[in-house]
Every structure is written in C-alpha cells, then in structure tokens.
Amino acid sequence: MRKQNAPVIVVGGGLGGVATAVTLGQQGMQVRLLEQSAEIAPIGYGVQIGPNVLPMLARLGLGEEVLQAAYLPDDILLLDARSGDTIFRIPLKGEAFERRFTAPYIAIHRVDLHEILLRACRKLPNVDLNQATTVTSYAQQGDTVQVRTADDRTISGSALIAADGLRSRLRAQLHPADIWRDTGYVAHRTIVPRDKAPSRMRDRRGVTMLTGAGFHVIYYPLRGGDEINMVGVFQVPAALEPADVEYGRHIAALTAGAVPEVQDVLGVLNMTRRWAIADREPVRRWHEGRVTLLGDAAHATLQSLAQGAGMALEDAVTLGELMVAHPDDPARAFAQFERKRFMRTARVVLESRALWPQFHAGGVEAEVRNAQWQERNAEDHYRCLDWLWNPKEERR
Numbered sequence: 001m002r003k004q005n006a007p008v009i010v011v012g013g014g015l016g017g018v019a020t021a022v023t024l025g026q027q028g029m030q031v032r033l034l035e036q037s038a039e040i041a042p043i044g045y046g047v048q049i050g051p052n053v054l055p056m057l058a059r060l061g062l063g064e065e066v067l068q069a070a071y072l073p074d075d076i077l078l079l080d081a082r083s084g085d086t087i088f089r090i091p092l093k094g095e096a097f098e099r100r101f102t103a104p105y106i107a108i109h110r111v112d113l114h115e116i117l118l119r120a121c122r123k124l125p126n127v128d129l130n131q132a133t134t135v136t137s138y139a140q141q142g143d144t145v146q147v148r149t150a151d152d153r154t155i156s157g158s159a160l161i162a163a164d165g166l167r168s169r170l171r172a173q174l175h176p177a178d179i180w181r182d183t184g185y186v187a188h189r190t191i192v193p194r195d196k197a198p199s200r201m202r203d204r205r206g207v208t209m210l211t212g213a214g215f216h217v218i219y220y221p222l223r224g225g226d227e228i229n230m231v232g233v234f235q236v237p238a239a240l241e242p243a244d245v246e247y248g249r250h251i252a253a254l255t256a257g258a259v260p261e262v263q264d265v266l267g268v269l270n271m272t273r274r275w276a277i278a279d280r281e282p283v284r285r286w287h288e289g290r291v292t293l294l295g296d297a298a299h300a301t302l303q304s305l306a307q308g309a310g311m312a313l314e315d316a317v318t319l320g321e322l323m324v325a326h327p328d329d330p331a332r333a334f335a336q337f338e339r340k341r342f343m344r345t346a347r348v349v350l351e352s353r354a355l356w357p358q359f360h361a362g363g364v365e366a367e368v369r370n371a372q373w374q375e376r377n378a379e380d381h382y383r384c385l386d387w388l389w390n391p392k393e394e395r396r
C-alpha cells in the first residue's frame with residue numbers, strides 16, 4: 001500500500017465516479033468521493049453493457065457478481081417502425097459471437113450495477129463517501145488541489161478526478177467556451193414487470209429497437225427476464241413540456257402509422273419524466289496539472305452505440321492502473337490517461353453521432369439505409385464492432 005495522506009478527490013457518484021473510487025481504493029489510496037445528491041442512491045433504468053466492459057469489472061473483482069445480476073440478450077434486432085421489416089439482427093450468443101468476443105453482451109438494471117460498485121466502495125475503509133456535497137470550483141497550488149463546495153467549504157486533496165457527468169461544472173472551468181450539444185431529442189424510460197408487458201414484447205429475448213423518422217423505441221428484458229426496460233426517444237420542439245397537451249399530440253403525430261409494437265411501448269411508457277439527449281464535442285486537454293475529467297464529463301456520447309457507461313467504466317479502470325503506476329505524479333498519470341483514452345472515446349462519440357440521423361431517417365433516406373444495412377450479415381456487424389467490443393488490450 002502506498003503512503004499517501006491527502007486523499008484523491010473524486011467528484012460525482014455516478015457509475016464512473018464510484019468505479020473510480022473502487023479502483024483507487026482497492027490499490028490502497030485514500031479517496032474522498034463527493035456527490036451532490038443527498039444520498040448516493042442508485043437510480044435509473046436498464047443499461048446495455050458491451051463485451052468490452054465486463055473484463056473491466058472483472059479487474060475490480062466484480063465480474064461474477066455483475067454477471068449474476070445481468071440478463072444476457074439473444075440478439076440486437078433493428079426493425080423498421082413503419083413496416084416492421086428487419087433491418088438487421090446481430091446475434092449476441094452462439095459460437096461465432098463467442099469466438100470473436102471475450103465476454104458476453106449484457107443488459108443490467110443500473111441500480112443493480114451501481115449497488116454492486118457502491119457495496120465494493122463501502123467495504124474499503126480508505127474510501128470516504130460524502131453525500132450532499134456540491135462542488136462548485138477547484139484551484140490547485142503545488143501538490144494540493146482544493147475544491148469549493150456550494151455550502152462554502154474547502155476540501156483539499158492530492159488530485160481531483162471530475163466525474164460530474166454531462167453537465168460537468170468542472171469541465172466548464174477547464175473549457176469555459178465548451179457546452180454540451182443538445183440534439184433536440186428526449187428520452188422517456190419505464191420498467192414494467194414482464195407479466196404486465198404487452199404479449200408481443202414478452203416473446204422477444206433480445207434488445208429490440210424500432211426506428212422511425214424522428215423517433216425510436218427500444219426495449220429489452222432485465223433481471224432474469226422478470227422485467228422489461230423500455231426507452232422511447234423523440235424529436236420534440238424545445239418549447240414543449242411533457243405536461244402540455246400538445247406534447248402528447250406531437251408524439252402521437254410523430255409515431256402515427258407505426259407498427260403496433262411501437263404503440264405497445266407508447267402505451268406503457270412513462271411520459272412525465274424525460275432526459276435530454278445530448279453529447280459533448282471531443283475536446284483534447286481533459287487534464288490540467290492534478291485535475292482530470294472522466295466519464296461523461298470528458299466525453300459524453302449519444303446512445304447510438306450504448307456505450308456511455310461502458311466508456312466511464314473503462315476510464316475508471318484505466319485511470320486507476322495509471323495512478324498506481326505513478327503514485328506520486330498524478331499529473332503524469334492524467335496525461336497518459338488522456339493519451340490512452342482520447343481516440344477511443346472520441347470515436348465512440350463521433351460514430352454515435354453519425355448513426356443518430358441514420359436511426360431517425362425517413363422517406364428515401366430510410367429506404368436506402370434499410371437496403372444498405374440489410375446487406376450486412378452477422379460477421380459484417382461483428383467486424384464493424386470489433387474495435388469497440390474487442391479493444392486490443394483486452395484480446396487474449
């Protein structure tokens with residue numbers, strides 16, 4: 001265990017921040033995690049976790065536990081929301097998949113994943129979890145980083161890792177001109193017990209996505225198949241609020257003519273709470289001296305490849321290993337971290353961005369997309385996803 005008095009400060013108790021606290025804490029570092037919420041309460045819905053991610057969780061000794069809590073979907077099925085035609089199907093099980101990828105593709109309730117990470121954190125006496133602590137800014141001098149909190153406290157540490165999400169305040173301090181990029185789309189999410197879900201949904205055992213002009217819906221089983229996670233993503237004028245009558249009318253018009261499976265999802269979707277769909281421009285210089293960004297704060301992405309949480313978890317493990325390699329030189333670890341992670345995360349952001357209009361195309365564009373994607377077989381998809389699902393350092 002290394003000698004270290006001032007803790008490493010981690011801001012943000014999301015998946016990225018908590019995983020970072022686990023990885024540093026397991027190496028014997030003093031860690032102080034600061035989360036703005038009154039309780040670091042795991043919230044959320046389902047997340048898909050690509051085969052690139054489970055090996056990361058395994059390095060934290062959590063692979064088996066996560067696998068136990070996960071659902072293993074049979075495939076990713078993309079359907080045309082107007083015709084119901086299959087656009088592509090990517091099998092996630094079977095000999096060809098297993099030959100190419102080292103770990104399974106999983107779907108897991110974010111609460112379960114977060115809980116597993118939080119439990120691992122709580123077992124570490126050198127990790128101090130602080131709730132109701134909103135960080136407003138940082139300053140650094142010599143070997144010390146100080147953060148200011150909304151309730152006027154100053155907390156000192158040896159380094160600062162900002163895992164404060166898409167709307168990161170600490171990124172704003174590092175890159176004042178940079179702002180998240182809103183797409184004009186919003187997501188609504190719901191989880192329903194399987195036996196309460198429409199029968200068409202109960203029959204599908206994979207990740208099913210139906211895509212239309214200006215919207216998509218996606219659903220998949222969780223928790224041994226006992227629950228079904230659903231997401232509806234819609235292009236909505238900025239002025240419309242979910243409580244407005246016009247909001248419902250707008251979504252009804254957007255999805256008019258869609259196959260009954262889309263209406264099934266709409267029938268059970270919670271339309272009161274929504275998430276803005278936004279990403280960040282890939283920007284170099286995540287770090288400044290003893291301060292670095294991590295996770296969405298560094299490289300928030302659209303959901304097209306379902307890899308935002310995956311990238312945050314990869315970040316956490318990579319950064320932890322670099323900090324152990326350079327225990328007295330966080331600035332060096334942070335510079336190497338960015339060098340190791342920038343291109344991969346930028347590619348996730350930019351490929352996700354390029355897929356977005358294709359997923360939401362209409363008219364001739366949708367017909368051409370369908371024709372192009374229908375030409376691809378499973379091996380073609382595996383080859384396209386290889387860089388992502390099978391990163392070089394994970395190949396055995």
Ligand SMILES: Cc1cc2nc3c(=O)[nH]c(=O)nc-3n(C[C@H](O)[C@H](O)[C@H](O)COP(=O)(O)OP(=O)(O)OC[C@H]3O[C@@H](n4cnc5c(N)ncnc54)[C@H](O)[C@@H]3O)c2cc1C
Nearest residue numbers: 012014015016036048135164165295296306307308309310
């Ligand atoms: C609809 C939708 C579906 C998604 N599906 C998937 C998927 O299938 N697979 C996948 O991999 N990813 C998915 N994602 C993306 C994924 O949720 C994020 O990329 C991931 O949660 C980022 O983790 P993070 O820890 O970096 O940030 P966050 O989870 O945003 O955590 C940031 C934390 O910082 C705290 N915080 C913020 N500001 C401060 C402050 N000033 N002081 C203290 N604390 C602060 C917040 O309260 C929060 O707890 C999806 C996202 C959405 C919106």
